[in-house]
Amino acid sequence: MWLAAPTMHEFLLTVLVAFLAVLFLWRAPVTLATSAVQQLLTSPHAGDLLRFVFLGTVMEAGRQLVSMLQVSFTDFFRVQAEFTTLDFAYDWCTVYLDSQHVWHSSRAFKVIARNANAGLRPLPFGKPALGEKDGHPDPIYEPTQMTPTLFRWRGYWITVTKTTAGYAHYDTGEEVGGRLIIAIWSRKRQILDDFVDAAREFYVQSSVLPRRVNELDKEPSGALTRATFNQSDSAFDWMLAYLRSTKALAGATHFTISTKQSDLSWAEGPNDAVRYLPGSDTRQQVLFTSPNTGRKTWLQVVINAGQLNWTTNNYVGGSISVTLYSSDRTVLQDLIETARQTYLQHGASRVTVHLADNRGEWAKTVTKARRPMNTLILPAQVKETLLQDATDFLASEEWYNNAGIPHRRGYLLYGEPGTGKSSTIHALAGALGLEIYFVSLANPGVDDYSLAKLISDTPARCIMLIEDIDCAFPSRDKDEDDDEEDEMQQPVFDQSGRPLPPRNAPQPIIPRSSVTLSGLLNVLDSVSSEEGRLVFATTNHIENLDSALIRPGRMDVKIQYRLADSDQLCQMFKRFFPAVAASLDADALAMAFAQAIPPHTYSIAHVQGYLLTQKRDPEAAVAGIAAWVAQQEAEKAALAEAKAKKREDRRRRRREREAQLEKERDEERAKRNGHAHEGSVSGEEEGSTGDAVNGVAV
Ligand SMILES: Nc1ncnc2c1ncn2[C@@H]1O[C@H](COP(=O)(O)OP(=O)(O)OP(=O)(O)O)[C@@H](O)[C@H]1O
Known part of the structure; x- marks a missing residue:
């Protein structure tokens, strides 16, 4: 803003007017000037010219005077x-x-x-x-x-x-x-x-x-605030949930279209299967109304989709940059809190699972419908103990701090595949309102470094889920035939009598994960420094785990998951057929179903596979279960037979190999004896008795 002030032009005009005024008042110069003018006027041409100049000067001076007076007047009154x-x-x-x-x-x-x-x-x-x-x-x-x-x-x-x-x-x-x-x-x-x-x-x-506003640095007002949310951080998900809820971003004009449900979607499409990813540097303006103060603030949002990771074919490293048209920090705090609440409301019926990429970043987020705890078919005390323990843990942060014990708790769920370990963790996350940060040690990209980074990048109060934790260790689950082969192998010697490495020497056992035991232990212990973590680990092979890993302090609660017993099978049947569950003969049908299945033989997932084929007809499910079990047993027997045959084949091959080796050894011995015999004969021929003794001895 600029206020009017006298210019140089106006100043010069004032000087001219003052000069004319002095001329007018001071007579002597005027008389002099008049006589000079009279002399000039005697010349007819010069006189005309001078008259013209004089008239022009007077007129211009008058005009300037009027203009100046006008400016002075307007400046005075405006x-x-x-x-x-x-x-x-x-x-x-x-x-x-x-x-x-x-x-x-x-x-x-x-x-x-x-x-x-x-x-x-x-x-x-x-x-x-x-x-x-x-x-x-x-x-x-x-x-x-x-x-x-x-x-x-x-x-x-x-x-x-x-x-x-x-x-x-x-x-x-x-x-x-x-x-x-x-x-x-x-x-x-x-x-x-x-x-x-x-x-x-x-x-x-x-x-x-x-x-x-493009460049914040070049914005002279200094009245803007910019906040950047990176994809690998939870606040990014909050902001995205908020922006989606405003629907303001639907008006964007730059999209990448994806049908991958795990991809980040930020605008609603008519079809859920198609996801609208932000095109690079998509920018929109959104009016944020604070639910607390009702205050309205414009946001300029720039979404950067990140870069395509060629290995996983997902976008990583994306960010949301929000410029607030306000320098008031409380507006930013309000925005973040509003975004967090929107995210939590949106996720109230869902469980968020963060997935790690192979660069040690939480690259993807998927949400799953919450699974109620009562859909888990487990012995009642297992569910109650778990829920009670975890709830109690989360509520007793102060107690942990006062007692000087790190506020973390480790749970190891182990047992046969398909018995409900992962399902339990998802149901628990829903019940506790926590997000899951999932990492599988079987992922070849996860090593000690990336695992440590992943753990340190998780927020407080979350579930850290490490699946297949046994992958960090060499498997001890070797085929018994291999052992037999190892045991039966006889040492083989080379020509100089040195033992040869066995031809079928077992390869060094390579762990199925790049994570080492010490790396894993370090990471688990470092979790202690973070607050409110529930660390869940699952394995099908607890016998492969090192005792250091499962000691209390690292794994505080250990729960075994077993193959389904009759009670679980009954529960499962009733859950599959809710209409039957309400009828009088529900127990009888469920019992008939459960009794047809040998207890602790099949996992819930396995039986679930059968029930899915009969999901509309409970009677048919009961009628067909015996045949299904018989078929499973037959398949098992066939599998066992195939295994036995394989084992027999191996033994036969081994026997043949042994025979072959024995034959080779005999031939070797015979060869050596032959040489010795030849040596002794030639020694005798040469008549050297001493050499003959040496020759035999050779
Ligand atoms: N105890 C259970 N209660 C309810 N559903 C179960 C149970 N066990 C298995 N299921 C069902 O079987 C499927 C596989 O279960 P889940 O993945 O939880 O098993 P898991 O023990 O984690 O298997 P794995 O060790 O192979 O990872 C899911 O569809 C789940 O609904």
């Missing part, structure tokens, strides 16, 4: 301010003047085509944007008035002059260098202040779409 484009004060005034219909009678416009979501300017200049109508941009009329417009404001006359600079900002398309001059016809400077305050207030209250 206050003037100037506003320039790309400044918030310019935006306040233009929006306010537009609301006062100042440009109603404009006759000169610049017309540009803009979509409603383009967000290029803070004002529609009397014409609302209509972009959504037919997908084509709408015309926006901007007055380009050079002549002042006069209007009345709160009893004062105000003149507005708008100039356009004629060129647009290379990036935003905003007009650059344009000016707005406001002149208020009053002696009171206060009126200008009131006008600017009113304009600012109107702008803030009416929440008009603000102009875009």
Whole structure:
């Protein structure tokens, strides 16, 4: 803003007028000048010229005088301010003047085509944007008035002059260098202040779409705050949930389309199967209304999709950059809290699972429907103990701190595959309202370093799930035939009598994971430094685990999952056929079903496979179960037979190999004996008795 002040031009004019006044008052020079002029006038041409010059000078001086008096008069009776484009004060005034219909009678416009979501300017200049109508941009009329417009404001006359600079900002398309001059016809400077305050207030209250800001550093107002949310952090998910809930991002124009459900989706499509990923550097403006204060703040959101990881074919390293049109830090805090609450509400019926990529980053997030604890078919005390233990743990952080014990708890769920270990953890996460951070040690990309990084990147109060924890150890689950072979192998010697390595020497046992035991122990212990972690580990082979790993302090609770017993089978049957469960003969049917299955022989997952084939007909399920069991037994027997045959084949091959080796050894011995015999004969022939003894001995 700039207030009018006397210019150099006006100053010189004042000096000229003063000079003429002195001439007029001081007679001697005037007389001198007059006689000189009279002499000149005696020449007819010079006289005409001088008369003309004199007249012109007097007229120009008069004109300048009038102009100066006019300027002095206007400066005396008005206050003037100037506003320039790309400044918030310019935006306040233009929006306010537009609301006062100042440009109603404009006759000169610049017309540009803009979509409603383009967000290029803070004002529609009397014409609302209509972009959504037919997908084509709408015309926006901007007055380009050079002549002042006069209007009345709160009893004062105000003149507005708008100039356009004629060129647009290379990036935003905003007009650059344009000016707005406001002149208020009053002696009171206060009126200008009131006008600017009113304009600012109107702008803030009416929440008009603000102009875009690209480089925060180059924004002179210093009135903006920027926050960046990285994909590998939970706050990113909060922000994304909030942005999705506003639906404001649906108007974006740059998408990458994906059908992978694990991919980050940020805009709702008509079809859930198709996910709209942000195109690189997608930007939108969103109006945030604080649920606490009701305060409205514009956000400029730039979503960066990240980069495609060629190994996993997923986008990683994405970020959301939010610029708040406010420098008030509490607005940012409010926004983050609102985003977190939106995320939690959205996820209230779902469980969020974060998945690790092979670079040691939490790259993907999937949500699953919550699984109620009562859908788990487990001995009652298992469910209750687990839920009670975990709830108690989460509630006793203070106790842990006072006792100086790290606030973490380790659970090891072990047992046969398909018995419900993973299902239990998902149900528990839902019941406790925690998110799962899942890492499988069988993932070849996970090593000590990436595992440590993953653990340190998880937030407080979450479930850290390490599946297949036995993968970090060499498997002891070798085929018994291999042992037999090892035992039966006889040492073989080379020609010099040194033992040869067995031909079928077992390869060194390579663990199925890049994570080492010490790495795993370090990581588990480092979890202690993080607060409120529930560490769950699952394994099908507890016998392979090192005792250091499962000692209390690392694994505090160990629960064995067994193959289904009759009681579980009964429960399962009733759950599959809820209509039957309500009928009188439910128990009888369920019992008949369970009794047909030998207890502790099949996993729930296995029996579930059968029931799924009969899911609409409980009687048929009962009728067919005996045949199914018989078929499973037959398959098992066939498998056992195939294994036995394989074992027999191995034994036969081994016997053949042994025979072959024996034969080779015999031949070897015979060869050596033959050499010795030849040696002794030649020794005798040479007549050397000593050599003969040596020869035999050789
Ligand atoms: N005890 C159970 N209660 C309810 N459903 C179960 C139970 N056990 C297995 N299931 C069902 O069987 C399937 C596999 O279960 P889950 O993945 O939990 O087994 P798991 O023990 O973790 O297997 P693995 O050791 O192979 O990972 C799921 O569909 C689950 O619903």
